[in-house]
Amino acid sequence: MVVYAIYSYEIQEGERSLLYKETGKKAIDMANEIISNLLKDGLTVIGKKRQVDQLLKNRHFIRRNEVFVWELCNVKDKTLYEGHDKNIVEEHPGSYVIVDNRPNVCQIAIEKNSAFGPDTDKVVNYLKRAFKAHLWKSRACLTPEGKRC
Numbered sequence: 001m002v003v004y005a006i007y008s009y010e011i012q013e014g015e016r017s018l019l020y021k022e023t024g025k026k027a028i029d030m031a032n033e034i035i036s037n038l039l040k041d042g043l044t045v046i047g048k049k050r051q052v053d054q055l056l057k058n059r060h061f062i063r064r065n066e067v068f069v070w071e072l073c074n075v076k077d078k079t080l081y082e083g084h085d086k087n088i089v090e091e092h093p094g095s096y097v098i099v100d101n102r103p104n105v106c107q108i109a110i111e112k113n114s115a116f117g118p119d120t121d122k123v124v125n126y127l128k129r130a131f132k133a134h135l136w137k138s139r140a141c142l143t144p145e146g147k148r149c
Helices: 026-040 121-140
Strands: 001-008 046-049 051-055 057-064 069-075 075-080 085-091 094-100 105-113
Touching: 026 121, 046 121, 094 121, 105 121
Parallel strands: none
Antiparallel strands: 001 105, 046 051, 057 069, 069 094, 075 085, 094 105
């Protein structure tokens, strides 16, 4: 049986308000749309392996009605022996990640399995870091009128 850890998330506005002059809407009012666009464009998730940043693979990305599903793959070393020869092979076990980005839902489900160990909080921290990096990059590339560079 597959077991998932369920998290809810809240999108919060920073210190200052970003008001789009063309539409008169605040960025926080468009938060679900911003998250959807980030996920559609492809989220680059960076994990840690022996205290070193490691790019994690995203596979089988599916989107239906603002619900996003993909498999986030970890990077692990597996030892294979051929006689006395020890060979290290890199493997990529995965956990399914489901982001329900519909208004008033905002939940993330992470499959609990051996891909990331028993602690799904590790995956949440990787996702949080990825969202922050993309949001800062997007924010840095906005003109004062709220248009992309």
